[in-house]
Amino acid sequence: MPYGQSVTGGLSDDERLRYARHIALPQVGVEGQLKLLESSVLVVGAGGLGSPALMYLAAAGIGKIGIIDNDVVESSNLQRQIVHSTSSIGEPKAISAKNRLRDLNPQIEIEAFVTRLDEGNAVSLIEKYDVVVDGTDNFSTRYLIGDVCEELGKPWIFGSIHRFEGQISTFNFESGPNYRDLFPVPPPPELAPNCSEAGVLGVLPGIVGTIQATEAIKVILDVGEILRGKLLTIDSLTMITRVLSFDYDPGRERGSGIGKEGMSVKSITPREFLERKGEGWEVFLLDVRSETEESIVSLEGTDLRITHTSVPGRYEEIPNDVDIVVYCRTGGRSGAVVRYLVQSGWDINRVFNLEGGVHLWSDSVDSSIIKY
Numbered sequence: 475m476p477y478g479q480s481v482t483g484g485l486s487d488d489e490r491l492r493y494a495r496h497i498a499l500p501q502v503g504v505e506g507q508l509k510l511l512e513s514s515v516l517v518v519g520a521g522g523l524g525s526p527a528l529m530y531l532a533a534a535g536i537g538k539i540g541i542i543d544n545d546v547v548e549s550s551n552l553q554r555q556i557v558h559s560t561s562s563i564g565e566p567k568a569i570s571a572k573n574r575l576r577d578l579n580p581q582i583e584i585e586a587f588v589t590r591l592d593e594g595n596a597v598s599l600i601e602k603y604d605v606v607v608d609g610t611d612n613f614s615t616r617y618l619i620g621d622v623c624e625e626l627g628k629p630w631i632f633g634s635i636h637r638f639e640g641q642i643s644t645f646n647f648e649s650g651p652n653y654r655d656l657f658p659v660p661p662p663p664e665l666a667p668n669c670s671e672a673g674v675l676g677v678l679p680g681i682v683g684t685i686q687a688t689e690a691i692k693v694i695l696d697v698g699e700i701l702r703g704k705l706l707t708i709d710s711l712t713m714i715t716r717v718l719s720f721d722y723d724p725g726r727e728r729g730s731g732i733g734k735e736g737m738s739v740k741s742i743t744p745r746e747f748l749e750r751k752g753e754g755w756e757v758f759l760l761d762v763r764s765e766t767e768e769s770i771v772s773l774e775g776t777d778l779r780i781t782h783t784s785v786p787g788r789y790e791e792i793p794n795d796v797d798i799v800v801y802c803r804t805g806g807r808s809g810a811v812v813r814y815l816v817q818s819g820w821d822i823n824r825v826f827n828l829e830g831g832v833h834l835w836s837d838s839v840d841s842s843i844i845k846y
Contacts, residue, residue: 484508489581493535501697507535511582513694514538516603518591518619520571521545522679523633523686524609525557530687531607532575536694538583539575540603543567544590554676591615596622605690606630609683612806613660620645620653629693631686638675640682640708643701644689650702651722658723678710739812741827744835747799751775757797762811763832771832771844773801782807785814794820801828801835803846 485493485504489511496502496510515536517524520543531539547555547562547570555567562570568586575584589595591610600606600622608619608630616632623630629647634640645652685706692698705718742750751757759775761768762782772779780788782802792798792815800808800815809827816822828835836843 485511489535492579492581496534502695506695506697509694510535510691511537513605514540514603515605515607515690515694516540516542516600517607517609518542518615519609519611520555520557520567521551521609521611522554522635522674523683524571524607525555526680526683527607527609527633527687527690528557528571528575529578530684531690532579532582532584534687534691535579536582536690538585538603540585540587540599541568541571541575542587542589542591542599543571544588554674554679556680591618593618597626600628601626603628605693607686607690608632609686616653617660624652631689631693633682633686635674635678635682637672638678638710640678640710642682642685642689642706642708643704644693647693647700647702651720655723656705656720675710678708681708681710739809739816739827740822740825741805741809741829742799743829744839747828748839755797757799758793760792760798760800760811761802762800762807763802767803767846770846773832773835773843782811785811789815789818792820797824797826799826799828802831804833805829805831 485507489507490497493507496507497504499506513536515531515538517528517531517539520528520541524541524543528539528541543566545567547558547565547567549560549563551558552560557571557574558567559570559574566586566588568588572584572586575582587599591599596618600619606619606623606628608616610616610619619630622628623646627646627649630645632641632643632645632653643656644650689701692700703719703721705720707716707718709715758777759773761772761776761779762785763779764781765779768779778791780791785792798815798820800811802808805827808831812825812827815825830837832843833845836845
């Protein structure tokens with residue numbers, strides 16, 4: 475039964491067979507399965523967390539699933555991003571995931587958005603869905619999801635992973651606590667390594683993403699105990715789980731600062747950088763990647779390399795009387811360093827983030843630059 479179609483006729487014979495194990499559950503039954511088929515879930519990110527969440531939501535018969543991701547499948551993703559396959563390398567993740575879900579369950583509607591969730595599109599995308607599942611790996615997008623869901627009254631399922639540890643919570647469910655109640659202020663982004671730097675156990679996103687899918691299904695069915703005002707933590711090394719309680723902060727302004735992770739930063743594309751350099755622009759080029767990454771490839775004219783987490787202790791090596799362009803692999807770490815420098819007194823008009831980092835440089839101006 476396609477999403478949005480009247481359910482007065484109940485389930486088809488094929489649906490009764492496909493979802494028989496759900497229907498056998500007293501907490502689900504035919505009525506509950508019809509709820510799932512009439513529901514919609516938006517998954518932001520088709521990576522480690524999004525992969526298992528998407529597959530189990532599709533298998534469960536969620537009537538409409540939206541997938542947002544602007545990245546492409548790379549070989550290094552396949553250790554944990556199980557919705558993709560070797561044949562998908564180079565393909566947009568949103569499209570790869572859509573094709574996999576269509577094969578898994580051709581009876582549901584799947585929408586793929588090859589874009590990044592940002593302040594310009596967040597409201598129009600999120601408002602079309604009942605529940606949002608967070609499969610992202612950065613603070614700015616999580617705050618954006620939290621703020622928009624709070625404005626629209628949408629519940630969303632948070633998940634995060636780091637090395638061997640995971641966290642899950644359900645925010646804004648029945649006007650319950652939101653992300654800003656648990657994390658009022660973003661931690662310094664320059665001190666928040668991602669999976670490519672810190673590493674992650676391959677099965678961990680499967681555990682956390684599957685729990686996120688479970689929470690989304692429980693929210694839709696209105697069964698069980700939701701992780702509302704609770705943070706579930708998992709240590710996969712010890713297999714110890716904990717549940718930490720938190721509450722809504724009555725002093726916090728609701729929906730405040732849509733998506734604000736802090737100040738915005740100035741950015742420059744690789745093409746713009748080369749054009750300005752060709753016109754005689756004198757600029758200090760700062761690489762904030764690791765030593766290992768530097769050994770793979772560096773941009774010509776790099777003046778200094780400091781691993782992004784070491785910048786607070788070595789900031790005196792960075793000049794404050796010239797224009798500075800900061801780069802990393804894809805632009806995330808460098809953007810964090812730009813914010814840190816501006817907050818530390820550097821002129822906001824003289825510090826730039828190299829948009830897309832080494833990857834966009836390779837794609838747009840010099841294909842001989844290795845993408846890794």
